[in-house]
Amino acid sequence: MKVSNIMRWALVALLGLTGLAHTHGLVRQAPVEFGSPAAPPSRMEADGTIVEDWGRLAFTIAGEGIPATGPVAVEASRIANVVPAAAAKAKRGPLEITTTAFRSPTYPAGTDVVTLQIKNTSAAPVSAKLGVPLPDGARVGKRTVIWGGRIILTLPMPIEVDAKKRAWGCDDDSTPMPGWGRPDVECDPAFRNIRAGMNGVPIVYKFSVTPGSSHDVVLGLCESHWESSGMRPVVLKVEGAPPVTVDPLARWGRHKPGALAFQAKDENGDGTLVVSALPAPGAPDPNPILNVIWLFPAGTNPNLDQVILGRMNAVATRTVDVGGETDQSLYLPGKAEYSLSIPAGGTTELTFFVGAAGGSAPMPGKSGWTLETLRKAAVEVNRDWKER
Structure with a gap:
């Protein structure tokens, strides 16, 4: 009888410790994998981190009254009873955070759809900073994160x-x-690199300048894809100067570097000079390109032949090897952050599209993919696979 009581109390103590460990997020649960049929899966770790081939997606949240850590419970689930999914439920002070993830079978490698629901359980509004740490070398655009030449995250x-x-x-x-x-004549090495506005995305650069200042700007292009003219005319816009439409192939020839000069000015006095390349209306190839940008002091009147050869780089206040090793995003890498204000008893929901297994996430506003269509595609493919 005494032995039985001892065993009973030992079991109670063990269960109590187990419950305490769950309460404080100390239990290490097994990772949960999710994916599409016949494709490499992604996985959610026991702490809610999502592991992709490019790195880890680990959201952070901070603010007054929000502890840095808290309990996390991860479990496998299914959407519409057929789509493998992972869910993490975390508690951070007044906030209950649910992260769900599933794979949608977009071509060619799939898109992981990650949704955060942040619920404020308190009777007062909560202000918080949601952080999205990014991998080294990531380039941040307005709504995309590019790494290794692919969109790994749509914001x-x-x-x-x-x-x-x-x-x-x-x-x-x-x-x-x-x-x-592939320039076939002597020129600045920067003509070997480009940025391309895939799917008609404009190429936009911004430069900090003295408010209201004037500059001489030269833009360099070299068409190395098309063999006949008329395929890729590009509209070049430099703040303070009239826009120019140019067909690099018709003007300079295939694999021939060319340059155009603009008398630029920070017209609105905001201390930023904007330079852009856009697709010409009706262009058969709507993907604009740009190779090089030079900024010179106003009144330099640079000799374009010498600029193309790279012999005026020392005179330029800025030379941009567009798409090259020294090119950069306007935004510093490290962490994308959002300022959130969650009303008392309210819920904020954010959905991220994640490039999975070597693929790219959909381009916002260009691909037609939405949360609803991605979910529908996942349900249909997994249901068909199950019925095979």
Whole structure:
């Protein structure tokens, strides 16, 4: 009888310790994998971190009265009884955070759909900073994160308000393509690299300048894809100067570097000079390109032949090897942040599209993929696979 009581109390103590460990998030649960049929899966770790081939997606949240850590419970689930999914439930002071993830079978490698629901259980509004740590080398656009030449993350809303900016950089979702250009004459090595505005995305650069100041700007292009003219005319816009439409192939020839000069000015006096390349209306190829940007002091009147050869780089106040190794995003890497205000008893929901297994996440506003269509595709493919 005594032995039985001892065993009973030992069991009670063990269960109590187990419950305490769960309460404080100390139990290490097994990771949960999720994916599409016949495709490599992603996984959610016991702490709610999502592991992709490019790195880890681990959200952070901070604010007054919000503890840095708290209990996390991860479990496997299914959407519509057929789509494998993972869910993490975390408690951070007054906030209950639920992270769900599933794979949608977009071409070619799939998109992981990650949704955060942040519920305020208190009777007062809560202000919080939601952080999205990014991998080294990531380039942040307004609504995309590009790494390794692919979109690894589509953001639910722009981060411009919370992002720290550099003195200059690319402020768009264009794609760097080093080595794309193949100039066949002597020229600045920067003509070998480009940015391309895939799917018609404009290429936009911003430079910090003295408010209201004037500058001589030269833009360089080299068409190395098309063999006939008329395929890719590009509209070049430089703040303070009239826009120019140019067909690089018709003007200079295939694999031939060319340059155009603009008398620029910070017209609105905001201390930022904007330079952009856009697709010409009706262009058969709507993907604009840009190779090089030079900024010179006003009145330099640079010799374009010498600029193309790279012999005036020392005179330029800024030379941008567009798409090359020294190119950069306007936004500093490290962490994308959002300022959230969650009303008393209210819930804020944010959805991120994540490039999975070597693929790219959908381009916002260009692909047609939405949370609803991604979910529908996942249900249909998994249901068909189950019925095979």
